[in-house]
Amino acid sequence: MLDVRNLHKQFGKNPALEEVSFQVGEGQVYGLLGHNGAGKSTTLGIILGMVEPDKGEATIDGVSVQKSRSTALRNVGAIFESPCFYEYLSGWENLRILSNYSGPFDKKATEEVVGKVGLTDRIGSKVTTYSHGMRQRLALAQSLLPMPKVLLLDEPTDGLDPEGIKWFRDFILGLRKELGMTVVFNSHQLSEVEQMCDRIAILKEGKRVFEGKVSSVAGDERIYEVDMDPWEEGMHFLELQGCRVIREGRISIPPKADPAILVAALVGIRVRVSAFSPMRRSLEDLYLEITK
Template sequence: MALLEVRHLTKRWPTGRLALDDVSFQVKEGEILGLLGHNGAGKSTIMGITLGMVRPDLGEVRIGGHSVQQARGRALQQIGAIYEAAVFYEYLSGWQNLRVLCSLSGWWDEAEVKRVVQMVNLTRAIQQKAATYSHGMRQRLALAQALLPQPKILLLDEPTDGLDPEGIREFRELILHLRKQHGLTIMLNSHLLGEIEQMCDRCVILKDGKKVYEGPVPSQEKSKRLYLLETTDLGLAREVLDRSGATMDKHGIVEVPQHMEPHELIAALVRGTVQVNAWQPHHRTLEELYMGLSSKS
């Protein structure tokens, strides 16, 4: 079931630049979906519209069946977010910051706050002033604030931006734990392809405001059998593969059809007098997918 639905979003800025061009996709309950794209592709605009901070020219976002544009309060009750840089009162402790931020919605449950603080590994530092927090601690405090009170979906805008490798790994493990242990649905926007690949089930790739891909992250694909063929007889190999029902891209990556086994395909190549220098399993990466889509005009 889709918990978040992006429906035909179109947005043009006053300068005339088209930020989003009829973008639609869904985030299913319990999944982690990544938004990818170059700077200016429209990722943050989608985040802003989803949070009710930007009004689209056309289309809408629905959260749990409620339209952000028509029933903003009911829709946003179900969402928590880290959007752009987290800002806190520097002279207050982490605990006091959470209390102030929660008071804006008239909600406070001390036991639940303690549980969430422990969940984000901030218990030891929660009584310290925010001015003393490292960037990683600030991100964990922002995550605690986003998780109060228990949202159904979490939006993360560049959550690991500025973190060192250790901090990125810690944050990634925390997000995966939230999904595994608490069934949280997550949509995140990141420039780090490796993080999307390790965290997300599916991704949406944007280019110049248009959606150019929606589907599984390549590392999550189980059905495709891909092999890398190295040969000097590319033209002849392509003819043999076409007759066998297989496809090969310009990089020599062959998708074995479901009706054949890999050894049968290699035998067909040899019978067709193709000189096979190498034949090995290939696992497509998100970088390959992203760069291939980005290079298309």
């Protein structure tokens, strides 16, 4: 459904993207991860035709955004950067005006979308009275008119409370289940990305440094959470046994290593071991390994 190939973009002397490629299948939920300035928003901007790449191309359902933007984006909805509304108008009036920019206003479809995002009771209120979470829901409603095949979201959970984040997660997974919608979004909420996404790409300084299934993140590596004192002395011994530091407090041990023997050996060299527990490798572990 979405094919991004060899994107390169330079602002001044600094490259924002360097040969970034990835593909998103129909009905997938795909996450873009990376630190601030890694190139996530630039990538979405190119997909939406709002940023012109120096090299490369993005195609949606086989149509090039760079060659035929209006056709390519016909079935795309998006929240890009901070959504803006007419503060002195109601949520309903905003949706009516903004919908008319791209086509005729459909009252019935709008009512259905407003109900989906849970704004029916407040859609007649002025936007100036909306909370941040309500504004995000209104932006989501706008992006779903008309109901697109592809939804592109730029930091959609930024600033939301835990309840709002959970609502968003359930909503997006519901869109995929009910409508087969393809969703691409970037986020700093790693736990949410891990729960929602089928595949992810991690960008670092404009380069794609990882791409793959979220289910493959755990891998076969044996990860242990370790608390010992002194840490440096204990870790020096463990590294001699083939162990590897992921970050302080978390290590990887070799496939054939026996944790009980390692703990006994640490105690034998007078390292106090308070914890040595098996852990599932998380997306956070992978992300920190790659970005640091």
